[in-house]
Each structure stands twice: as C-alpha cells, then as structure tokens.
Amino acid sequence: MTPWNLLDLDSALRVSWAADTCSPDDQPDWVPDNPAWGHCDITALVINDVLGGDLMVGEVHFDGVQQGFHWWNRLPSGVELDVTREQFLLGQVVTAARVVERPPGRLRRWDEYLLLRERVSEHLEHLPEPRI
Template sequence: MRPWNLLDLDKALRDSWAADTCSPSDFTGIAWQPGNPAWGHCDITALIVHDIFGGDLVVGEVHQDGQPQGFHWWNRLPNGVELDLTREQFQHGQVITAARVVERPPGPLPHRWEEYLLLRVRVMQHLGPLPEPV
C-alpha cells in the first residue's frame, strides 16, 4: 500500500461523488449536479473520514432564510481539528447551527448503507484499501 495524504483523500472523494451516492432526501428542491459534487454527500463522507481517522462525528442543523433545511455532517479529528470536506456544497446562503457530537451507530447504517458502501468502493479504487469501519 502506498502512502497517501489528505489531498489524495479529498481528490478520491470528489472523483467518487455522484448522483447515485447523493442523499435523495437531504434537501428538497436542489438535485445533485456535477458542478456541486459535494451536495448530499456529507453524511457518508464523514463516515469514511471517521473510518480512516477516528475521532468524532459532528452534526449541525442547516437553515436557509431562517427555515430548517436538514442536517450537515463533518468530523472532529482526535487532535481536535474539525474537518469538513463537503462544506462547499452550501452555495445559497445556508447557515449551519446547533453543532453537536453524535455517536456512530454500530453495524450497518439504518439509512444510506448502500450509498456508503458504494462510495467506499470508489474511494478504494483511487487509494487502495481503507481501514475497516470503526
């Protein structure tokens, strides 16, 4: 296995995000588009980052024009650094509030398991084997 860096991981994720891994219920009214590839991928991206680095999963509420729009996920690494590889998806003035740490559910995810597995496979095609889910 060759060593890789955070730029490699970021590129592998960006090359792997697609309509078939986007959350269909993430936010209403905006569909996934190649021009905004991070859209609808925050949850499963945060899980893959968690698989690799551990740390905490962080979730916040997304609001636009004062109205709730859903949730956004990112990571807090073991050293305390917050890493959000999908933040740029918010291009229409959305605001993230009420951030909190959540525990990763054990075993297969109750939602989006197939999309998570598909994204993992695509990322591994770029990087090689990933650590098993924590």
Template sequence: MTPWTLTDIDRALHASWAADTCSPDDLARSGWHPGNPSWGHCDITALVVNDIFGGDLMLGDVHCDGEHFGYHWWNRLPSGVELDLTLEQFQHGQVVTAPRVIQRPPGPLPRRWAEYELLRSRVTAHLGSLPPPAGGTSLGAPPATSS
C-alpha cells in the first residue's frame, strides 16, 4: 500500500463529490455545482474519513441569519484533532454551533447508504484500497428496512 498524505485524501474527496452523492435535502435547498463541490457531502465524507482514521463523528447545528439551517458532520481523530474536510461548503454566512459526538450506526446506514458506497468507491479509485468500514459496516449489504 502506498502511504497517503492528507492532501491526497482531500484531493480524492474533491474529485469524488458530485450531484449524485449530494444530500437530497441540500440538492433541494440550492442544488449542487462544481464551484462548491463539498456542498451536501459532510455526512458521508465524515464516514469515509472515519473509515480511514477512526475516531469520533462530530455533529453540529448550522445557523444562517439566526435561523436553524440544518446539521453539519465532521471528524475528531483519535489524537483529539478535529478534521473538517467539507467546512468550505459554507459560503453564505452559515455558522456551525453546538458540536457533539455522535455514535456511528452499526451496519448499513439507514439513510444515504447508496451515496456513501458510491463516494467510498470513487475515493478508492483515486487512493487504492481503503481500510474496512468502521462500525462493522459491510459494503454491499442492503440498508435495513422496516416491515
């Protein structure tokens, strides 16, 4: 395995983000465009970064002009360093507040599973093999459904 730099990982993510991996909520809010490629990708990007480095998933509330706008995900590495590779998506005065640690759901994600798998496969195409997904997630497994 060839060692990666953080720049390698960041470039692979930038090259992998697209409209088909953007959050449907963010697509509806303002669409996706290559000028702001990380828009709508914080959740699944944080999961891919968690696959690579481990650590904690962080979640914060996003506010804009005093109104609650949504949520933002990033990573806290095992060293305690917080790493946010999608913070640049906020270009219109949005502010992230109330950070908290979130447990990664075990197994397939109940939401955005297909987008996570697609993003992870694109990053893998750029970097080579990634560590297995954290939290016991098995790639290729369908998301859990309720009866």
C-alpha cells in the first residue's frame, strides 16, 4: 500500500463528490462549481473512518433563518477539520456547534456514504473499514 497524506485525502474527496452523492434535500442546488454542496454529513463520516475523533454538527443560518445542519470533524488532537465549509457561498453562518455521537448501524444516507467511500478508496487504494 502506498502511503498518503491529508492533501491526498482532500483531493480524493473533492473528485468523488457528485450529484449522486449529494443530500437529496440539496440536490436541486448542486452544481459542479460547488461540489461540496450537500456532502458535509457523509464526508465527515468518511474522515471519521480514516482519522477517528469526534463528529461535530452545527446549525446553518441564512438571513437569520435556520436552513439546516452542517457536519465536520474534530480530530483526536482537538483540531477541527471542515473540508466542506466552502459550500456556503451566500454568507451562511454555522452556529451552535456541538459534538455528536456517530449514528450506529446503517445511516440515513447509507448508499451515498458507501458510494463516496468507494470512490475515495479508489483514489487512495485503501480505507479502513467503516465505523458502524
């Protein structure tokens, strides 16, 4: 197995995001120019599979109205890693951050999660087993 670094993981995620792995709620607004859109939850789970740590979630607000939730990672070192933050091009604000337990078993977006993992794994040659 060839070793890889964080840039490799980031690049593999970015080329793996697509309309078919976007959250169904966000799919109408997904465009290739903003590929991170609608991918925060399953991306955070893939990163959690690889690097461990905590899952973080916060509320997304736009013009004072909550629009949904945003997921990212807190690594075991305490560093927070958010590779999908750039999706918020309109000035959305993420508030009320908190640590959440990884959902047990099959996820709400299980098929999209597995598809994203498979694509990332193809680029990196190997990923650890899912933390289910």
